[in-house]
Amino acid sequence: QVQLVESGGGLVQAGGSLRLSCTASGLTLFSNYAMGWFRQAPGKEREFVAGISFSGGTTYYIDSVKGRFTISRDNAKSTGDLQMNSLKPEDTAVYYCGVVLAHTSMRYSQKYDYWGQGTQVTVSS
Numbered sequence: 001q002v003q004l005v006e007s008g009g010g011l012v013q014a015g016g017s018l019r020l021s022c023t024a025s026g027l028t029l030f031s032n033y034a035m036g037w038f039r040q041a042p043g044k045e046r047e048f049v050a051g052i053s054f055s056g057g058t059t060y061y062i063d064s065v066k067g068r069f070t071i072s073r074d075n076a077k078s079t080g081d082l083q084m085n086s087l088k089p090e091d092t093a094v095y096y097c098g099v100v101l102a103h104t105s106m107r108y109s110q111k112y113d114y115w116g117q118g119t120q121v122t123v124s125s
Helices: none
Strands: 003-007 009-012 018-025 034-040 047-052 059-060 069-074 079-084 093-100 120-124
Touching: 003 093, 009 034, 018 034, 018 093, 034 069, 034 079, 047 069, 047 079, 059 069, 079 093
Parallel strands: 009 120
Antiparallel strands: 003 018, 018 079, 034 047, 034 093, 047 059, 069 079, 093 120
């Protein structure tokens, strides 16, 4: 049984930082999968935030988080992280990690093979 478990969400003031973690279990080989972080605010669609390739050598970000967020992974531990700095109220959302075999589809939530349960991030002004 495949499981992705996120942790690290919480309440933070604007300008603060949080580090989200995603731990995978049950995958045949974690390094076969690209990983992405998405977020979903109330009343909005799930939005791609950041992605990282199988090896971790290539990363992708949406423009609104570039320079503030950093995605990373540790294939030996089957984990991925999203370091979020200089947080803004508009970053408030439930954040989800997911894994996808099709590397070229990492921006598209419907292509993902497995998802975590989500973790709430709330940024107060």
